[in-house]
Amino acid sequence: MMSMKDILREWKRAIAMAGAAAALGGSACVEAADRPNIVFMMADDLGYGDLSCYNPQAKGDAPNNTQIRTPNLDRMARNGVRLTDFHSAAPICSPSRRALLTARYPNRLGEWAEAYRSCPDGVVAAKDPTIGMWLKQAGYATACYGKWNIGEVKGVSWPGAHGFDDWLIIDHNTGYFQHQNDNGDCQGREMLFKTGGKRVTSLRGKFLTDIWAEKAISFIDTNQEKPFFLYLPFAVPHNPLQDPADPSLGYKDSPERQSPAAREAYVKMVEHLDSRIGTIFEALKSRGLTDNTLIIFTSDNGGMLSANNWPLKKSKQWLEEGGIREPCLMQWPGVIPPGTVSRQPSIMMDASVTMVAAAGALGHVPPGRTLDGIDLLPVLRGTAKPIEGRAFGWRRRDWSANANALRQEAYRQGNWKLLRSYRPTGKGTRSAQHADELFNLAADVSETTNRVQGEPAKYAAMKLAFARWKQDVVEQKPDYLIPVRDQFGSPAKYPPLAMLFGFEAERFDGHFLTRNNEARVSDPEIREGIFKVRLSPGLVHPIPILYRDGAVATDEFSNMRVRMKVTVEDGTGCGPAKALLRANGWKGKDLPFAVNADGEWHEYVIDTTKSPAWHEWTTRGRIGINLPVPDKSPVVVEIDFIKLEKR
The missing domain is CATH 2.60.120.430 (Galactose-binding lectin)
Known part of the structure; x- marks a missing residue:
């Protein structure tokens, strides 16, 4: 078996070869004429057990738990691959999205927690280039329609500064019909912006998922003759929970969390999302674009509110698997074999690199730029063996669901996962001791049995490996103020x-x-x-x-x-x-x-x-x-x- 050092050496060599080929006008395996269109779709706070292709028997303890009907995503799973060990880069929105766009751990970017309007963490376009930039440089038409959530500094943080030609976004959670955030101090604030940073009020009363799906189809129509990259970070099923068929519902009409009524609204939102995704699939098919389009679907982090994260422990905000393991589907006819299931451990940045590699755009990555993902296509198409022993790390800093009462960090190597939690001691200080937990995810994906005492040698090895990983993935300090x-x-x-x-x-x-x-x-x-x-x-x-x-x-x-x-x-x-x-x-x-x-x-x-x-x-x-x-x-x-x- 190859060591991690050997794996990294081979990966860097492959990146260098692909980059050199792309710099000469192509890539190591992708001819310019064969470059696929790329559609990346992301739900917000979707539970691992909420798609019927992941949980056909609707197991789990969500209130009023019933199967969510997602026929279009189920068909995508049948037509492509369903990944069962895919992870977000963070258990919350903004860091995960930053990681996707930059193909780098959020810790490298100074992104520890959430991105608020006053925290222009999106001020990274110049020094932290994005997949949008690389694909645009490779000749792709680019668009972003959905929840941006990585900063709202006009001309600096918005999609136009990150490589997107056209966009229609919200930057934070908002009422799906009103397009305003009625949450406390944000009351009445317009939240929908279009290309150039102009506020959009003419679409008020229309459900955001419908707006973005229609924009996506229009973009596809406009760009049929050239390769395109379509980034669709949908906002559902993030709160507020609103029935897509009832425009009278306001931001504060969201039902009580974890109630049967909340679950009912949640189910309707996910099923509605699936139906709108179906319209995008049909648009690609009717225009003869399906066979040359790479489609990826996932979630930004684990489920919350009334989600079903079965069989995983905990939810969004946490570094247990329920906060970071996500459903992920990929489809590319003729490249990814249909109806396959991949247990390859993977992370959000892998999706980033996979898209850039598929487009033959790795040559646009700046020389010496470290990417924290790999191209999954060789494994998914069966031309390479699954990569064993990959290492991943996560850090969860500052604000949490417990009002800043918890910090966590986790390290995964192979099937083993080390989870470490910090707890407060008062007056702004935190305990010096770590509550460490060690899990064998192959045998215990629900993280029920702490193996720290039973596996002392493995525990010691994981602690040492994590310390070395942190030396490599240097954590930047957040630069929230310009x-x-x-x-x-x-x-x-x-x-x-x-x-x-x-x-x-x-x-x-x-x-x-x-x-x-x-x-x-x-x-x-x-x-x-x-x-x-x-x-x-x-x-x-x-x-x-x-x-x-x-x-x-x-x-x-x-x-x-x-x-x-x-x-x-x-x-x-x-x-x-x-x-x-x-x-x-x-x-x-x-x-x-x-x-x-x-x-x-x-x-x-x-x-x-x-x-x-x-x-x-x-x-x-x-x-x-x-x-x-x-x-x-x-x-x-x-x-x-x-x-x-x-x-």
């Missing part, structure tokens, strides 16, 4: 800072919370780079807040700098403003600071380290300012910027 020299273009005037708010003419990446004070907040606008609003006396809790969500490099920054002008219309004085510092959701302690209400510009520097929240920050933190409170007459508040800086 560093800027100075938004006015004068680097000598201000020291290097991290921008929290720098206001553009059309929009800014953050939130302005005015709940309970709508009648006392008037004329908010952004003009010539300045945010301006009028506040009247009588403000009630919560005082209007300008803020953004997400991770902050608290070990690098210690001051908040605010440039603000406050003008009192009639009278003098007003109450203080506050630096808003919330470590997790709305939990934290703010820091008040006095303001000069003299109608002149002033800069205020607040020592953020004085708030306990600064030392307990999570990726669900919130940062910004509470605006100053008017005394007896209205005030006009103008803000140039809010930044972070080193002390």
